[in-house]
Amino acid sequence: MNARDNSTGGTVRAGYVRPLDIRNGRIDMGHGAGGRAAAQLIEEIFLAAFDNPWLRQGNDGAAFAIPAGQRMVMATDGHVISPLFFPGGDIGALSVHGTVNDVAMMGATPLYLAASFILEEGFPLADLKRIVQSMAAAARDAGVPVITGDTKVVEQGKGDGVFISTTGVGVVPHGVDVSGANARPGDVILLSGTVGDHGVAVLSQRESIEFETTITSDTAALHTLVAAMLAASPAIRVLRDPTRGGLATTLNEIAGQSGVGMLLDEAAIPVKPEVDAACELLGLDPLYVANEGKLVAIVPAEQADAVLAAMRAHPRGADAARIGVVQEDTHHFVQMNTRFGGRRVVDWLSGEQLPRIC
Amino acid sequence: MKYIDEFRDGEVARKIGERLRGEADPARQYSFMEFCGGHTHAISRYGVRELLPPNVRMIHGPGCPVCVLPIGRVDMAIKLALERGVIVCTYGDTMRVPASDNLSLTKAKARGGDIRMVYSATDALTVARDNPGREVVFFAIGFETTTPPTALAILRAQREGLANFSVLCCHVLTPSAITHILESPEVRRYGTVPIDGFVGPAHVSIVIGSGPYEHFAEEYRKPVVIAGFEPLDVMQAILMLVRQVNEGRAHVENEFSRAVDRDGNLGAQQKVSEVFELRPTFEWRGLGEVPYSALKIRPAFAQFDAERRFGLGYTPVADNKACECGAILRGVKQPTDCKIFGTVCTPENPVGSCMVSSEGACAAHYAYGRFKDIPVKVMA
Numbered sequence: 182m183n184a185r186d187n188s189t190g191g192t193v194r195a196g197y198v199r200p201l202d203i204r205n206g207r208i209d210m211g212h213g214a215g216g217r218a219a220a221q222l223i224e225e226i227f228l229a230a231f232d233n234p235w236l237r238q239g240n241d242g243a244a245f246a247i248p249a250g251q252r253m254v255m256a257t258d259g260h261v262i263s264p265l266f267f268p269g270g271d272i273g274a275l276s277v278h279g280t281v282n283d284v285a286m287m288g289a290t291p292l293y294l295a296a297s298f299i300l301e302e303g304f305p306l307a308d309l310k311r312i313v314q315s316m317a318a319a320a321r322d323a324g325v326p327v328i329t330g331d332t333k334v335v336e337q338g339k340g341d342g343v344f345i346s347t348t349g350v351g352v353v354p355h356g357v358d359v360s361g362a363n364a365r366p367g368d369v370i371l372l373s374g375t376v377g378d379h380g381v382a383v384l385s386q387r388e389s390i391e392f393e394t395t396i397t398s399d400t401a402a403l404h405t406l407v408a409a410m411l412a413a414s415p416a417i418r419v420l421r422d423p424t425r426g427g428l429a430t431t432l433n434e435i436a437g438q439s440g441v442g443m444l445l446d447e448a449a450i451p452v453k454p455e456v457d458a459a460c461e462l463l464g465l466d467p468l469y470v471a472n473e474g475k476l477v478a479i480v481p482a483e484q485a486d487a488v489l490a491a492m493r494a495h496p497r498g499a500d501a502a503r504i505g506v507v508q509e510d511t512h513h514f515v516q517m518n519t520r521f522g523g524r525r526v527v528d529w530l531s532g533e534q535l536p537r538i539c
Numbered sequence: 540m541k542y543i544d545e546f547r548d549g550e551v552a553r554k555i556g557e558r559l560r561g562e563a564d565p566a567r568q569y570s571f572m573e574f575c576g577g578h579t580h581a582i583s584r585y586g587v588r589e590l591l592p593p594n595v596r597m598i599h600g601p602g603c604p605v606c607v608l609p610i611g612r613v614d615m616a617i618k619l620a621l622e623r624g625v626i627v628c629t630y631g632d633t634m635r636v637p638a639s640d641n642l643s644l645t646k647a648k649a650r651g652g653d654i655r656m657v658y659s660a661t662d663a664l665t666v667a668r669d670n671p672g673r674e675v676v677f678f679a680i681g682f683e684t685t686t687p688p689t690a691l692a693i694l695r696a697q698r699e700g701l702a703n704f705s706v707l708c709c710h711v712l713t714p715s716a717i718t719h720i721l722e723s724p725e726v727r728r729y730g731t732v733p734i735d736g737f738v739g740p741a742h743v744s745i746v747i748g749s750g751p752y753e754h755f756a757e758e759y760r761k762p763v764v765i766a767g768f769e770p771l772d773v774m775q776a777i778l779m780l781v782r783q784v785n786e787g788r789a790h791v792e793n794e795f796s797r798a799v800d801r802d803g804n805l806g807a808q809q810k811v812s813e814v815f816e817l818r819p820t821f822e823w824r825g826l827g828e829v830p831y832s833a834l835k836i837r838p839a840f841a842q843f844d845a846e847r848r849f850g851l852g853y854t855p856v857a858d859n860k861a862c863e864c865g866a867i868l869r870g871v872k873q874p875t876d877c878k879i880f881g882t883v884c885t886p887e888n889p890v891g892s893c894m895v896s897s898e899g900a901c902a903a904h905y906a907y908g909r910f911k912d913i914p915v916k917v918m919a
Contacts, residue, residue, distance in 0.1 A: 457540050463658075464631075514910045521770050522549040522556075523586015525907040528886075 201225045206306040213334025226310050227330060230317035235328035243328035245293060248352055256283035257348040265312065265342055268382045269397030273316030276345040278402045278473055281323050285404035286420040286476065288359030288411060289351035294320060296330040296347045301340030312343060323402040325349065356415045363418035364439035368507040369485035371478040373406065373492055374500040376428050377456040380470035384463065396455050401474030406497040410478060413491035419479035422472065429468040429527045431477055432515045442510020445517040445527060449504045469530050479507060546769030555774045556590040563781050569595045571780050572870055573738040574717065576603030576898025577768040583903035585770035595777060598732065598870040599900035601716050601825060602740060604681040605632045606868060606892040606899045609824045610856035612709050613638035616678040620652030623849060626670060627654045628663035629678035632896045637889050639856050660692035667704035676845045678707045684742040686710045686834065687807035690814040693843045707845040708836050711821065713743045714751045715832035721759045725871050732870045736780040738773060739765035741795055748803025752791045760789045767795040814840055822855055824892050825868030864891035867900050874901040881905060
C-alpha cells in the first residue's frame, strides 16, 4: 500500500499512519507546523467533512468561474464566540450562516466560502471534529461549499479554543441594488421575526450567569429568504442582519449611512416572552441583543405588502412584521413610540451592554 | 410578561395622566425628586414625562449607585488590580465609571488587570474558590439593596474559611443622602431647588421598610410616596404626591405595597448589622463628605475587609471642573445645563459619573430624551 490514497487526494500514506485519536487527542503545536501532523489533521477532519472537488485538488486556493457581466459581492466575518456550543448551534454553523448572510444582505446569491481556523494548543480534537462537521452540514444545507481554507495553531493561552474566519463570494442578480445607504423618507421598515433569541441563548450558557431556558439561537442562513423577497420586489432598498448590537444598532447604522431618521412602533417589534423575561432579569434590552437568523428590510412603501407577504410565506420569515417608517431627520435619530404611550430615542449601544445593578 | 406588563399598560397610563391634569392645580408648580436611578431610567425609557402636565416637574435624585461613587474609590479598586495583582470582581455598571488617569475598570482590564464582571456577590465567592492561589476582592457598591448580599458573602466566606476573599466596601445609605439634600443650602436657604416631595426608593425600601422615611415627612414637611420601578408605579406615585400637596399633607405613603411594608426585611437588616457598622463620614460624588452615610466592615470581620487587608488609604480626587454631576445629583441643575453634556461627555467617553449608568440623569437623557432638545419633524 505504497500508493497515494487517491480517494481523498491526500498526501498521507494510508496504512503507515495511525488515524487521529479523535476521542482523547488534543491540538498540539505540531498540528500547525505544516508537516505530516498538519496534513493528517486536514485530511481526517477538514477534508472528510467539507469534501468537494475544489478542496480535493489540494491547492492553496480555489479557482472558479464567474458569471460574465454580473456584480460580485465579497464579505468576511470573524467568529470568536464563547461558549463554542450553545442551544441551537455552535461556532461552526454560526461561521457559515454569518458570512452567507453578509453576502445575502447585499442582495447577492452566495456561491462559495473560504474558512480560516485559528486553533489553540490543547483544544480537544473531538470538539474540533464536532464543530467542523456542524460547519460542513450548514454549508451543505445552504448549498454554499467551503472551497478553500487554512489552519494555524497558537500556544495555549493565546486563543480561546478556536477562532473561525470565513469569507464568502456571491453574485448580484441584474436589477438589484441593495445598500445601507439607500433608505429614503417614506420607506417602510420590515423585520423578519423575533429579536434577541441568539444573544439570550448564548448568555444562558455563560458560566457566570447560567440559567435554564428553552430559548435556542436563531442561527440560520437567510439567502433563500432574501431570494424570495427579491422575487416579490427587486426594489428592496436595504437589507441587513441585526447581529452584534442588535436591532437598535443596525437601524442606527442604516440611519447614519442613508442620512435619514426612523420612527419605530414598539408594540410591533416581535420579542419572544422567554427572551423578554430573561432580558428583564438580566437588565438587558432585547433591542440590543444579538440575532443570527433575522434580517431588517427597508422597502418603498408601495412594495411593503408584497415583500412582507413573501417573508411570511418563507419558514425563516413566518413572524415577519412591519415595525416602522423612515423619515426625514438631519440628526439621524431612531425614535420609537413606546407601548406605554411615550416616545424616546433608540440610541446606539455604547460600549458593551452592561446589566444595571438596581 | 405576566406581572410586568400590567405595570406598563399604556391605556392605564393615559388615564392616570388625565387624572393628573385634572387634579394638578394650574396655578402652582409641583417639583418632585425621584430619588432612585431606577425611577430615572423608567421615566426616560417609557417617556413618562410626556404624560405629565407641564407644571409637574421631576428632579433627578442621587440614587444611582455608580453615579455617587467617587473617583478615589474606583482608584482603590484599579490599584488593587494593576499594582497588587488582585482579581477584582464587580457589578457590570461599575466597570465604566471614570477614574483618575483617564482610567476606568474596563480600561484597567485592557491594561492587564484581572477584573471580572459578576452578577452577584456569590459569584465573587465562586471566583475566590476557583482561584485559591490568588487574592480576590469584591468591589461592593450600591445602596441598601445590594448590601445584604455582600453581608451574606462575607458570612459565608467566614464559615468556609475562605482565606483569599475580601470586600472593598463602598455601600451607602439612602436616608442620609435624603437628609443631606434636604439640609443643603439650595433647598433650605436659597430655595433654588424647590422640592415638594419625594418618589421614594423601590428596592431599597423592600430592605429597610417605609419606616425610615417617616422622619422626613414629619421633620421637613415633605411627602414621600414609595414607588416601584415600573412606569405605572411612578405615575401613580406622582398622582399621590400631587394629592398630598393639594391637601397640605406630608405623609409617607406606599404605592409599592406589593413588595414593601413598614418594617422591611428584618432578616436582611440583621445580617447587615452583624457584618457592617457606620462610617463616621464618606465622600459621595456630587454631594461631598456626608456624615454617617456609608457602611464599613466590622473589626470582627477584619480579614474580609480589603481596606485593612491591603492597607488601602483613601485619596479624594476632584471631579473635572466643567462637569456638573455634583449639581445634577443635588437637583440644582439639569443635564442640558452642563456645558460638556453630549459634546465632551458622552456615553462612549463619560467624564462625569451621571453619564455612565443608564440610571444616571445624563445618560438617561442622552440615550432616551435628547431628541426633545432638538426640533425633529415627526411624520404622522
